[in-house]
Each structure stands twice: as structure tokens, then as C-alpha cells.
Amino acid sequence: MLLSLVLHMYSMRCVLxxxxxxxxxxxxxxxWGAWRLLSAFLPSRFYHAVDDRLYCIYQSMVLxxxxxxxxxQILLYGDxxxxxxxxxxxxxxxxxxxxxxxxxxxxxxxxxxxVRYVLKxxxxxxxxxxxxxxxxxxxxxxxxxxxxxxxxxxISASQTFAAQEGLPVLKHVLTPRIKAxxxxxxxxxxxLDAIYDVTVAFEGTVDNKGxxxxxxxxxxxxxxxxPKIHIHIDRIDKKDVPEEQAYMRRWLHxxxxxxxxxxxxxxxxxxPERRNKFPGKSVNSKLSLKKTLPSLxxxxxLTAGMLMTEAGRKLYVKTWIYxxxxxxxxxxxxx
Numbered sequence: 001m002l003l004s005l006v007l008h009m010y011s012m013r014c015v016l017x018x019x020x021x022x023x024x025x026x027x028x029x030x031x032w033g034a035w036r037l038l039s040a041f042l043p044s045r046f047y048h049a050v051d052d053r054l055y056c057i058y059q060s061m062v063l064x065x066x067x068x069x070x071x072x073q074i075l076l077y078g079d080x081x082x083x084x085x086x087x088x089x090x091x092x093x094x095x096x097x098x099x100x101x102x103x104x105x106x107x108x109x110x111x112x113x114x115v116r117y118v119l120k121x122x123x124x125x126x127x128x129x130x131x132x133x134x135x136x137x138x139x140x141x142x143x144x145x146x147x148x149x150x151x152x153x154x155i156s157a158s159q160t161f162a163a164q165e166g167l168p169v170l171k172h173v174l175t176p177r178i179k180a181x182x183x184x185x186x187x188x189x190x191x192l193d194a195i196y197d198v199t200v201a202f203e204g205t206v207d208n209k210g211x212x213x214x215x216x217x218x219x220x221x222x223x224x225x226x227p228k229i230h231i232h233i234d235r236i237d238k239k240d241v242p243e244e245q246a247y248m249r250r251w252l253h254x255x256x257x258x259x260x261x262x263x264x265x266x267x268x269x270x271x272p273e274r275r276n277k278f279p280g281k282s283v284n285s286k287l288s289l290k291k292t293l294p295s296l297x298x299x300x301x302l303t304a305g306m307l308m309t310e311a312g313r314k315l316y317v318k319t320w321i322y323x324x325x326x327x328x329x330x331x332x333x334x335x
Contacts, residue, residue: 014222017065024299026319027306028058033323056113057295059103063112064292065222066100072221073228074104075282079235084111085193088184090252092173092199092259093141094148095215101200101231102139107291115139140184142176142252149212167253172212172263176256178249185241185248195236199259201266203228203276212267232262232278 032054039047067074089102106112145154158174167175185192202215204226216226234255242248262278269275306312 013224014219017069017222018219020296020300021062021065024058024061024303026316026323027299027303028054029323030315030319031302052113054113055115057298059112059115060107060292060295061299062100063103063107063287064289064296066097067104067287068289068292070222070224070226072224072226074285074287075228075230075277076285077230077232077278077280077282079196079233080283081105081109081196081233081235084109084114086188086191087193088181088188088195089139090181090195090197090255091139091141092256092263093143093146094200095146095202095221096218097202097216097221097226098141098146098200099139101198101229104229104287105196105198105231105233107287108285140180142178142181142256143174144177145174146215147172147174148214150214162253168257170256170260172267173256173259176252178245178252181252182245182248185238186243189238189243192238194238195241197234197236197255197258199232199262199278201230201263201278202226203230206267206276230266230276230278230282234258 032051035050035054036047039050066072089105091098091101102115103112106115143158148154155174159169162169162175185195205213205215207213220226242251265274265279266276303316306316
């Protein structure tokens with residue numbers, strides 16, 4: 001009985017973060033909507049400046065739970081980001097936590113409010129956030145779907161396609177798709193500084209037989225089941241990226257060949273001392289509470305204040321209902 005209670009409490013550790021993150025959604029959307037209306041007759045730069053700040057506040061709260069709350073250790077390798085840049089972020093895709101990794105790097109460059117994502121089409125139907133996410137870009141996962149070692153048919157199909165196209169077959173990543181990367185680069189190249197080629201490995205994703213297993217889900221991550229995240233960064237100047245789609249396709253596959261070699265070293269190295277880390281020196285990067293806790297206090301405080309009055313509770317519920325409906329309508333019109 002006691003063991004069952006302990007196991008139940010352990011599995012409930014993700015409930016508090018989920019409740020706060022979802023519970024504060026109407027507060028964030030109301031703040032954004034109010035500013036959207038107030039700034040309608042102002043130059044767009046004023047709207048974008050405050051919009052980025054609001055987004056930074058929410059994402060900082062997200063990182064409070066995914067870094068400070070979980071206590072995960074972040075190990076950085078390669079070209080460590082220092083200054084704020086206009087970039088395209090290319091990464092391997094294996095978990096619902098992957099988008100958080102972009103935030104983890106962005107907050108260390110003071111660029112969190114500027115992060116945008118290329119997401120699956122279905123995510124635009126998310127309640128409240130869908131129509132907002134559907135406008136985002138910059139963070140790209142060229143594989144198109146998550147790599148899961150248990151989905152052997154998906155991996156086999158990806159490898160078969162690569163072989164048919166005369167491309168090297170990859171083991172720990174899927175064959176990348178070129179469309180989103182090419183469109184993003186072509187439309188942004190005039191003010192782009194670089195591409196960050198990011199390779200991510202979650203420690204603890206090897207079974208007792210030494211085989212790679214599925215990366216942690218968002219719930220598992222918030223239950224503190226991932227002790228370390230290893231992040232390797234290659235900074236590629238935009239002048240070194242081919243602009244023609246055919247050449248970029250080959251270039252992108254070569255970048256994923258490099259990712260694959262890094263992950264083979266991480267998971268499959270014959271030398272046990274070289275496993276569970278990337279080659280080269282690592283930096284243990286800890287996120288200060290000063291960057292995340294104020295956002296948590298602001299949003300949770302505003303949400304609690306709204307829920308303390310009857311009028312506030314009605315507004316809260318209506319925001320969930322009508323915000324979701326209006327968002328879905330807006331996405332349908334734009335589709």
C-alpha cells in the first residue's frame with residue numbers, strides 16, 4: 001500500500017507544472033490580445049517589441065519547470081552561443097521535449113522572446129496557442145517526425161528512401177527533408193547571420209542490453225526521468241550554405257551524416273569511456289533562477305488574482321472557450 005502511494009506520488013510530479021503552464025494560458029492570451037488591440041494604430045515595431053517580451057515571460061516560466069524544477073544538467077559542446085544572432089536552428093527530432101532545447105539555448109543568448117518554430121500542421125489546432133504557433137518559424141526539425149527506435153517501420157522506410165536516392169543510410173536519425181529548410185533560408189537570407197546545427201542526446205535512453213530506447217516524453221521529463229541533456233552545436237555561417245535547393249538538399253544530408261556520427265559515438269562507441277558524451281570538451285551550463293522565477297511569479301500571481309473574483313473566473317472560462325474557437329476559425333481562414 002505504501003509502495004503504491006509512493007509510486008503514485010512519483011508519477012504525479014508532472015501535474016503541478018502542467019497545471020501551472022496550462023492554467024496560466026488564458027492570462028497570457030488575454031495580455032497578448034489586449035496589447036494587440038492597443039497597438040493596432042501604432043507602428044508595427046512597437047507591437048513586436050512588446051509581443052516578444054510577453055512571449056519571453058511565458059517561455060521563461062516554461063524553462064523554470066523544465067530546468068530549475070527538474071534539476072536536469074545541461075552539457076554544451078562545440079560552438080557555444082554567446083551573442084544574440086538571427087539564426088535558423090536545425091536539430092534532430094526524437095522527443096516532445098525537443099522544442100524546449102531551442103529555448104534552453106536562446107535564453108543563454110538573451111534571445112528567448114525571438115524564438116519561433118516550424119511545427120506539425122496539426123499543432124495549429126491547439127486550444128488558445130494554435131493560431132499563435134501557426135505563425136512561428138526559425139526552429140526547424142528537418143526529419144519531419146520524431147526518431148523512435150521502437151518504430152522500426154518508420155526507420156526502415158527512411159533508410160530505404162535514402163538508399164534509393166543514392167544517399168548514405170543513417171542509423172540514429174531519419175533522412176532529412178529539404179522543403180522547410182530551403183524556404184526558411186531563402187526568405188530570411190538577407191538578414192540571417194548563421195545556421196545552428198544542433199545535435200541532442202538525452203542521457204538515460206539506453207536499456208540494460210545497451211540498445212537505444214525511446215527518448216523521454218514531456219511528462220516523463222517533468223517527472224525528472226532525464227538526468228542530463230547533451231547538446232552539440234555547430235555554427236555555420238550563411239555564406240557556407242548553398243542556396244540552390246538541389247545543392248542544399250545534399251548539404252543538409254551531409255549535416256545529418258555528421259549528426260549520425262556524433263550519436264553513434266554517444267550510443268555505440270566500443271570504448272565505454274566515450275559513451276554517453278559527445279567528442280570534445282563540455283561545459284556544464286546552469287540556468288539561474290533570476291531568469292525564470294520572476295516570470296513564474298508574475299503569471300501565476302495574475303492568474304490567481306483573476307480566479308479570486310467571480311467576474312475574473314467568468315472571463316477566464318470565456319477566454320478558454322472563445323479564444324479556442326476564434327483561434328480555430330482564424331487558422332481555418334488562413335488555411
